[in-house]
Amino acid sequence: MKKISSALSVLALTAASFSTQAESINYYVIAKQATPFQIAGDNNQQSGIVTDIVKAVFEDSSYQINYHTYPFNRMISQLEAGGEPNWITYGSPNWGKVQSENLSEIPIYTVKHVLVSTRESNLQFHSIQDMHKKIIVLLHGFDYPQLLPYFEKGEIEELRVKDYQAAFRIIHKFPEFAAFVEMESRVKYNLAQLNQEQSDFRIQPFRSVIPDYPIYLAFDPQMNPNTQDFINRRLKTLKANGQIDDIIQRYF
Template sequence: MKRFISIMLTLQLCIASFTANSESINYYVIAKQAMPFQITTDDEQHSGIVSDIIAKIFMDKYTVNYHVYPFNRMISKLEAGGEKNWVTYGSPNWGSVQAENLSDKPIYTVSHSILSNAKSDFSYTDISDIKDKVFVLLYGFDYPTLQPYIDSGVIQELRVKDYAAAFRILDKMPNDAIFIEMTSRIKYNLKIQSKDLSSYHLQNFSALIPTYPIYLAFDPNMDSELQLFINRQLSALEDAGTLTDIINHYI
């Protein structure tokens, strides 16, 4: 009898451990550079388009463990395997671990723009217009369609750690520098830093960086039932108009 009780207790502990693991997901967040998709605060509060979608999907169903890292370090963590059943966001255009296993539906369509200082008369029509400009780009992010121009020396790049630094360079070098970034992130960061958009000139840059969709990106070894649950929840959020509401809240 004692042996039976011991076996049953062991089984219950194993089941409890499995349940705890199956009801927990690991969400990876880029620190400081991913607003408005992922927004973090000093008191460890999370918001933003992707973070709000994650919160809605797993609300009352799973425990979300947040892992916040600078971009390059986050990618290194994920390429090394990451925590079990991890999720973040990605795109087929980005390659590597952020493209290996994506949600069935996209969550947003990304476009890129050129931001220049309004004091400059700069206007973009083709590559010849930007050959003498300093391209301000964020550390860590790759731009595959720009890389051949960077490698050949046609484009002179200047990497910065955040948006505040990018805006400062545009203000100090109005006739020489241009900032290339996602349109949504430019607009959001200008707003939160109380920058007036009329002080800058925003031009579409889809000729060199075409628009593309972004998705939720999953652990390549994610539990199949969990991935099915996420995709179903994401579809329900889209059908209910919740995805559009979340996006419109930030952009």
């Protein structure tokens, strides 16, 4: 009986030790709209630029990644309510709210926005005045303060759509009046996913309106400081050895 009791005590101590060492990381993924940064799937099939970087950060470590996938607005609501402990997603100082409050020490990617029209369109973009009395198509849930004054004054019409397929359909339907504003990387990735030829579209820089900016990993403001230090150290190593650049190249 004493031997059994001793064995159980050893198992309990082992389990407690493992529990202490295997700290959970709660990684939040945006469903559908965040490709190629986050491509939602089952736990073993999660992918995307940010997701692959997060996986690389915790590879061969004692941390366990738990995935939480939500539509964008619901994810933000969850995080604003506190989220699960030690949560991670991605963000930028430009985005505000929980996606800007506590960021990694180094950026992981530089975002560039473009204006997308069809090849048949005669739209030549030089300044925002070229969109006067025209339609800018945007995805639901993504807001751009730089465009808001033009929408509010009625100088440019805002049209929201649920996905990339709808955006490309609209600009094909109204080639002389409508253009889609979005991140260049996401446009090119989703054109490929929808079997659309990039040569059928006119993709013009939009940085005169929305300047290029970096994105970072965004952390729980209450994250364990040791965990945050670990992530920042690993990110610097991954950047220095070229692994972050290799991950980005997989998607283009």
